[in-house]
Amino acid sequence: MSLRRVEIVTVGDELLSGETIDTNSNYLDQVLEQAGWRVVRHTTVPDQVEAIVEVFREAVTRADAVISCGGLGPTCDDLTMEALARAMGVGLRRDEATLAAIRDRFRSFGREMMPNNERQAMVPSRGVVIPNRAGTAPGFLARILGIPIFLLPGVPSEVRDLMVREILPRLASGSDPKPDCDRFVRKRRTIKVIGLGESRLEHEIRDVMAQHRRVVWGFRTLGLENHVKMLVDSETSDGTRVLDAAEADLSEVLGSRIFGRDDATLETVVLEKLEAKGQTLAVAESCTGGLITKQLTDVPGASRSLLGGVVSYADAVKCHLLGVDEAMLSQCGAVSAEVAEAMAIGVRARLGASVGLSVTGVAGPSGGRPTKPVGLVYVGIADAAGSDTSRIQLPGDRARVRSSSATWALDFVRRRLERYP
Secondary structure: OOOEEEEEEEEOHHHHHOOOOOOHHHHHHHHHHHOOEEEEEEEEEOOOHHHHHHHHHHHOOOOOEEEEEOOOOOOOOOOHHHHHHHHHOOOEEEOHHHHHHHHHHHHHOOOOOOHHHHHHHEEEOOOEEEOOOOOOOOEEEEEEOOEEEEEEOOOHHHHHHHHHHHHHHHHHHHOOOOOOHHHEEEEEEEEEEEOOOHHHHHHHOHHHHHHOOOOEEEEEEEOOEEEEEEEEEEEHHHHHHHHHHHHHHHHHHHHHHEEEEOOOOHHHHHHHHHHHOOOOEEEEEOOOOOHHHHHHHOOOOHHHOEEEEEEOOOHHHHHHHHOOOHHHHHHHOOOOHHHHHHHHHHHHHHHOOOEEEEEEEOOOOOOOEOOEOOOEEEEEEEEOOEEEEEEEEOOOOHHHHHHHHHHHHHHHHHHHHOOOO
């Protein structure tokens, strides 16, 4: 048995030049695997009819379905519909229902429709128009050698809407190219770890990996995080059971160094723990410049636990807003365990939070010295049980030091909260 195969084609000069990052393929990979399809290839082609025709004709010989994103706009470099028609050996026609829908959309926005928008109603003479509720460019479904080719616009929000509303249901009901393949499903799980480098992590779980041989293991580093990726191709229930057993053994070995799984992020985990334990958080940031607060407030509902933050970049602000003693700053310096602790105590008191978190460090590229090099960071925490600090020396440029500092600080809070009853 094997999974149904799908090939993803992305169209656009801007993708090949690096001007635009292809986020659509990442999304499609995830939702297609969840639906029981195996992505066998990604192909990116320029805005050239011949190149698009060639990849369509090749893709249908390799896959059981093809999904293409991009090249459906109103301008002269949007050529995917024309290329599909040529690959099929048919002409283009104007779809009046699509043209009316485009006109209605412009009218609803109170905007004038340009003549070139009519190009978006030109579709291959054989196939099915897929209405786009989120934009002006319609999707399209056609077949070459019996293999379905779905055309989607390049706008990520429109891709997501069309996939959920139109494409996935059509794939589920209309494509079953291999007997029994609907029962053969790929199961994937990611265990997220902090505090271990990639090589050390693999070394520590080597016995677990050897014990669970049906799992395909992989690793991914993301800043201070390392993700253990597990994949099983099997029957649905059996695959889940295999992953559950492997995860249980990983948890026994790694313990609290695991902070979450799959879609969990460190900030969502921290906010969930704060809310579950009835705690509130206030943050004082120096070298991160508000990054921690930004990451927390990116999570909907963060206000249930996060009271606020203070960007105390200058020493004077540390003194006036957080109550850090000037003599301490003069004696210990802004980048010190003592100041980090005082910042955490101060922001907790000023904002009336259950927990105060602080970070201060040398982000670089200048400002370092032998005793306090670039990348030296202190994190402080204060709560009803007292206060504590953590020191770390981080590698990388300014952006990496700041990002890693935020991660380390959030994990410091997570570990503290795990001690709470």
